[in-house]
Amino acid sequence: MFLKYLKAIKVASLLLLIGMGTASCGELEKEITHWFASENTPDLPGNYHFLSDKGIKVYLPEDFKKYSLASYQELLKKNTPKNNYNYALERLSMLKKMEGSFYIFYDENSGSTFTVNTIAHFKFSREDASQLLGYIKLTNAQKEGEKKLNIKKLTAKYTGNSNxxxxxxxxxxxxLKSKTNSYNTAYIISSNNNTVIMQLLTPMEVAFDAYIQKLKM
Known part of the structure; x- marks a missing residue:
């Protein structure tokens, strides 16, 4: 089953979209620092968002709002340089075409995007995760020259049991062309007969695990 989704997951992890930069660097740092501070508090300020097709609930910082695909595309068109806009549309098209449902959440204060794909449940092993990482590395290497990008893996981790x-x-x-930077934090989680692929795209590196740990599947 994992091999059936390997290509789709690899595509979903290509990370072609570059941050839109709707706020200044100082504002971005302030907003995302607020996320870090929130992670250290017991209540972890945020809101649950219901994914209607599977009954899953994702927990996100308060500033994230749900967008339709059309609304998000319009947002991209207004705030993204033309060459980055084309990358963004390519990525959105790939994510939308994946089996299952697709959800988009956006924080206009930091220019951060959180996407969720809910797909048919499958279990995967450490070896499967290693194979996926190899595909991502190969594809990223191909895209670097084609898209004039410099893509670096900062971390990759797997944990799992039978459940x-x-x-x-x-x-x-x-x-390299627009002199902009972004960070993509991707999660694939299989639990309770559900599988989700989640990606957080930000203009700065962030720690987001505390929010993911509140996921209800």
């Missing part, structure tokens, strides 16, 4: 499997990776993406 739950989690894969997490963080990549930094530097657009």
């Amino acid at each position: 739950q499997q989690i894969f997490k990776s963080i990549h930094s993406i530097e657009n």
Whole structure:
């Protein structure tokens, strides 16, 4: 079953979208620092968002709002340089075409995007995760020259047992043409007969695990 989704997951992890930069660097740092501070508090300020097709609930910082695909595309068009806009549309098209449902959440204060794909449940092993990482590395290497990007893996982790499997990776993406940077934190989680692929795209590296730990599947 994992091989059936390997190509789709690899595509979902290509990280072609570069941050839109709707706020100044100082404002971005302030907003995302607020996330870090929140992670250290017992109540972890945020809101649950219900994914209607599977009954899953994701927990996100308060500033994230749900967007339709059309609304998000319009947002991209207004705030993204033309070359980055084309990358963004390519990525959105790939994510939308994946089996299952697709959800988009956006924080306009930090220019951060959180996406969720809910797909048919499958279990995966450490070896499967390693194979996925190899595909991502190969494809990123191909895209670097084609798209004038510098993509670096910052971390990749797997943990799992017979009931739950989690894969997490963080990549930094530097657009050499537009001189912009972004970070993609990706999670693949299989639990309770559900599988989700989640990606957080930010203009700075962030720690987001505390929010993911509040996921209800």
